[in-house]
Amino acid sequence: MSISWVRRGIGYIWLLLELFKESRPLHVVLGNESCDLDSMVSALTLAFYLAKTTEAGKIFVPVLNIKRSELPLRGDNVFFLQKVHIPESVLIFRDELDLHALHQAGQLTLILVDHHVLPKSDAALEEAVAEVLDHRPIEQKHCPPCHVSVELVGSCATLVTERILQRAPEILDRQTAALLHGTIILDCVNMDLQVGKATLKDSKYVEKLEALFPDLPNRNDIFDSLQKAKFDVSGLTTEQMLRKDQKTIYRQGTKVTISAIYMDLEAFLQRPGLIAELHAFCQACSYDVLVAMTIFFNTHNEPVRQLAIFCPLVELRTMICGVLERSHSPSLKLTPAPSPHPNLQAYHQGNTQVSRKKLLPLLQEALSAYFDSMKIPSGQPETVGTTREQPDKDLDRASNSLIPAMSQDDEEPVLPPTPMNSLVDECPLDQGLPKLLAEAVFEKCSQISLSQSTTASLSKK
Ligand SMILES: [Mn+2]
Structure with a gap:
């Protein structure tokens, strides 16, 4: 197994150091804010291609568009990085590089992959965008005025594969091929024609990669393990589970957050210290109500849905539970389940067709009823809204034939598939601009040297 990715990571760090000394521009390849597998792999592999094929002296760096602390929420990304022996320490995350400061210093060029609309908080970076490679329908209004390649295929990784194989096939190594191959297969639901995500072009490039590297993993195997890793929450803390796939609605300053x-x-409620963690989670973000909507699949592969409503305010909790219990369109068919605490009401949801998308209007209705009952004077203009805290559309969309009910959680129409950018309230930079200090870079270098020796010894086996 090659350790080129490790060397590449070290290369990046040294180049960054050089760059800061010499004030040379940095070419950042940036995926979208969900940092799903497609965004991560497209950024890594396109940066690899550009670095290998552009004249010397230009520096290309893939940047993962989430905070480093959020990577554990992307189980499939973590799994795949390990599988192809790319240490997390060589990756650069959004909170580690101050793109706005680089741009202000005239040292930034952006190449967008797997999206083409920057979120509001990054609007200032738009003038730095030099190129776009995306697989979603163009949003004319927001599209940067530069060279834009858009083709509606199942995976952006297909477009990167095409670029490499058409323009510089000699640079493709097995590790990069494995990254592209697994990503296309996951995005295209194992190339299942019935699911309809794979286009002819996706299939064509999966086959080409397999022809070039006959020892790539079997399609079913890599699909099953990536899909499993994507939904594996066993390694997450309670807080990470709550944040993984979360939406928040608010009305007149009251916030209700819903986590899938x-x-x-039952297992969730038995987690040690759960009630204290729910309290802390709500307090940290000023949520008045937390709705946990659980979904899992029983041994017959049938979906099981349950609900937990956590809210220390008795009147508000009672109102929400009442509206959900009495709802007829749709009827949730709720039956109370044992609860570990009076502030939490738990239910089994008999009607498994009711996804979070259908639950949201009921919660809005409950909030309205609550404010009506309180007769809160409507002196100031009313504020109502929805935000998506953790953009994980693909998780919602999970069009796995094994788990059809999950696809019903899809929050948006099938096309256009995303820019979740504009829907995201929180951006990695909301907490102020990160500073890339020289010490931090040196510390990273020492970490990489360590991981290099480990990986190198692993690779020899
Ligand atoms: Mn994509």
Whole structure:
């Protein structure tokens, strides 16, 4: 197994150091804010291609568009990086490089992959965008005025594969091929024609990669392990589980947050210190109500849904539970389940067709009823809204034939598939601009040297 990615990571760090000394521009390849597998792999592999094929002296760096602390929420990314022996320490995350400062210093060029609309908080970076490679329908209004390649295929990784194989096939190594191959297969639901995500071009490039590297993993195997890793929450903390796939609605300053939890409610409620963690989670973000919507699949592969409503305000909790219990369109068919605490009401949801998308209007209705009952004077203009905290559309969309009910959680129409950018309230830079200090870079270098020796010894086996 090659360790080129490790060398590449070290290369990046040294180049960054050089760059800061010499004030030379940095070419950042940036995926979208969900940092799903497609965005991560497209950024890594396109940066690899550009670095290998552009004249010397230009520096290309893939940047993962999430905070480093959020990588554990992307189980498939973590799994795949390990599988192809790319240490997390060589990657550069959004909170580690101050793109706005680089841009202000005239040292930034951006190449966008797997999206083409920057979120509001990054609007100032738009003038730095030099190129776009995307697989979603163009949003004319927001599209940067530069060279834009858009083709509606199942995976952006297909477009990167095409670029490499058409323009510089000699640079493709097995490790990069494995990254592209697995990503296309995951995005295209194992090339299942019935699911309809794979286009002819996706299939064509999966086949080409397999022809070039006959020892790539079997399609079913890599699809099953990536899909499993994507939904595996066993290694997450309670807070990470709550943040993994979360939406928040608010009305007149009252915030209700809804988290999809991919495990059995009974097991979730038995997690040690759960109530204290729910309290802390709500307090940290001023949520008045937390709705945990669990979904898992029983041994017959049938979906099981359960609900937990955590809210220390008795009147508000009672109102929400009442509206959900009495709802007829749709009827949730709720039956109370054991609860570990009076502030938490738990239910089994008999009607498994009711996804989070259908639950949201009911919660809005409950909030309205609550404010009506309180007769809160409507002196100031009313504020109502929805935000998506953790953009993980693909998780929602999970069009796995094994788990059809999950696709019903899809929050948006099938096309256009995303820019979740504009829907995201929180951006990695909301907490102020990160500073890339020289010490931090040196510390990273020493970490990489360590991981290099480990990987090198692993690779020899
Ligand atoms: Mn994509």
